[in-house]
Amino acid sequence: MAFAIQFVIDVLSLGGAYALMALGLVIIYGILRLVNFAYGELIMVAGYTMFLTSGSGLPWIIMAVLAVVMAIVFGIITDYAAFRPVRAKSVTAVLITSFAFSNLLQNAALLFISPRPRNVPLPEIFSETVSIGGAITPVRNLITIAASIVLLAAVAFLMRKTTLGIAMRAAATNFTMARMLGVPANLIISSAFALSGFLAGVVGILWIGRIGTVVPGVGMEPLLIAFIATVIGGMRSLPGAVVGGFLLALIDTTLNYSLSQDLLKFRDAFTFSLVIVILLWRPEGLIKGPASGQRT
Amino acid sequence: MLDVSDLSVSYGTIRAVRGISFTLGKGELVSLLGANGAGKSSTLKCIAGALKASGGSITLGGKDITSASPEQVVRAGLATVPETRDVFPDLTVAENLMLGAYIHRRDQAGNRQNLERLHTLFPRLAERSHQPAGTLSGGEQQMLVIARALMSRPTVLLLDEPSLGLAPAIVERIFEMIETLKKSGLTILLVEQNVNQALAVADRAYVMRLGTVVTSGTPDEIRATSDLSAHYLGG
Numbered sequence: 001m002a003f004a005i006q007f008v009i010d011v012l013s014l015g016g017a018y019a020l021m022a023l024g025l026v027i028i029y030g031i032l033r034l035v036n037f038a039y040g041e042l043i044m045v046a047g048y049t050m051f052l053t054s055g056s057g058l059p060w061i062i063m064a065v066l067a068v069v070m071a072i073v074f075g076i077i078t079d080y081a082a083f084r085p086v087r088a089k090s091v092t093a094v095l096i097t098s099f100a101f102s103n104l105l106q107n108a109a110l111l112f113i114s115p116r117p118r119n120v121p122l123p124e125i126f127s128e129t130v131s132i133g134g135a136i137t138p139v140r141n142l143i144t145i146a147a148s149i150v151l152l153a154a155v156a157f158l159m160r161k162t163t164l165g166i167a168m169r170a171a172a173t174n175f176t177m178a179r180m181l182g183v184p185a186n187l188i189i190s191s192a193f194a195l196s197g198f199l200a201g202v203v204g205i206l207w208i209g210r211i212g213t214v215v216p217g218v219g220m221e222p223l224l225i226a227f228i229a230t231v232i233g234g235m236r237s238l239p240g241a242v243v244g245g246f247l248l249a250l251i252d253t254t255l256n257y258s259l260s261q262d263l264l265k266f267r268d269a270f271t272f273s274l275v276i277v278i279l280l281w282r283p284e285g286l287i288k289g290p291a292s293g294q295r296t
Numbered sequence: 297m298l299d300v301s302d303l304s305v306s307y308g309t310i311r312a313v314r315g316i317s318f319t320l321g322k323g324e325l326v327s328l329l330g331a332n333g334a335g336k337s338s339t340l341k342c343i344a345g346a347l348k349a350s351g352g353s354i355t356l357g358g359k360d361i362t363s364a365s366p367e368q369v370v371r372a373g374l375a376t377v378p379e380t381r382d383v384f385p386d387l388t389v390a391e392n393l394m395l396g397a398y399i400h401r402r403d404q405a406g407n408r409q410n411l412e413r414l415h416t417l418f419p420r421l422a423e424r425s426h427q428p429a430g431t432l433s434g435g436e437q438q439m440l441v442i443a444r445a446l447m448s449r450p451t452v453l454l455l456d457e458p459s460l461g462l463a464p465a466i467v468e469r470i471f472e473m474i475e476t477l478k479k480s481g482l483t484i485l486l487v488e489q490n491v492n493q494a495l496a497v498a499d500r501a502y503v504m505r506l507g508t509v510v511t512s513g514t515p516d517e518i519r520a521t522s523d524l525s526a527h528y529l530g531g
Contacts, residue, residue: 163401166391170384176346177382182370182399182448 002134010253013141016148017206019245021222022229024199026241027192030172034094038078038102040219042197046071046204047120047214054121068201075197079190109216117213126209144206232278234285243286297322297483298452303352305338312338314507325484327494330504336487340456344376345369371399375450379457383437385430389421392429392440396447414443435466452483459490
């Protein structure tokens, strides 16, 4: 019983974080049909904001809010610096500018902060453990589950019940038509980058909460996870990103529990093999996105 | 109301529209006729801001909208119903209509009033309000895109091939609605391959061929002076 509870908590906490990462990536992809390769650096920005404000004496929650705000700001800057100037040009151009911006941010962190890991302040509760039905689990896992539930519900509400969300969904289906109804393209795209930044900021805090330190390349793994989760779930589907995130977490956790110590270092090879099998079965991902789609 | 002067539209080196001019008076219904590839839809897309003009000018109510973006064109009072019947399939009928009123989103009372009027005109849409638009029939989707365009309370409506691919009975109903809209004082530019029906509702018509206007006049003048079949069959 304790094992089952432990397993479920692990899958849900990892899955929640993966789902939020994937959602942040797919929100941009859905509208622009472009992968934001600088997405991982938004997580880095959140981490370094926590580090840089750690000596300020501010309450932790204010530092966390500042970290999320900075991720949002840098999300919007990504749009202005890497996407907007070349959006109407070729996909290749945007891929290169988004890689370049990602590199620029990482190198700025290397140059102006440090290549070495920096401690990020975390409240006591992040390192405490709790026993649930005999299973001992870190409280941060429960915080991650709660944060994921609240954020997934909030994103669902935004996308389904607000004019901005409905306009974003419409733009993801047919951008030109949405514009022909008066929906301003730039507002929708900037909102998508802001929302993506918001998710990256929260994920950044939860993710860095697991490792306790931030380095310039901290965003690489979340970007890769988000990318794989969206590919599994369906590149253009918001529910697909969430399903993909939880499925990837299920695969990872199952392998963690079932592989022997010798094989555990090859876990990623097993994970990717399963991802390939899923894609052979459903090449478009598990959930198909909107029927049509086009870029500006 | 709408003045198109010496308008040209190019796709790379291909000139789809070659310096055409026409006008729409207030409350007028003007048909733009011609075979496939005559440049009708390119003209409409250009007026709607979805394609850039390579020459000429477009003014709406005296305001130059030649290089306006699609969203600026809507705000200027011009709504477009594209030929591809672009409903947002995953959004409900109500959400599609709500987006049509995006530019008036702060005027909820006005939108409700407009919606009630449109529900009277298109009762099927009221019945299917909570259904995803992708599940509607072709005719219902056509009604939805027309109603959605009208939610922006336009002064000029561009209709691109509203009868395309629809059953004759539905086409008849669509044209009845176009007549009703015309009677309500709306200025309409209708692009249509169904010549007889387009001429039956139009005040004036322009016939296009290979990107230029070859004939214009009242429906009677067009019927009398122009060999329409030649323009449609390329003869």
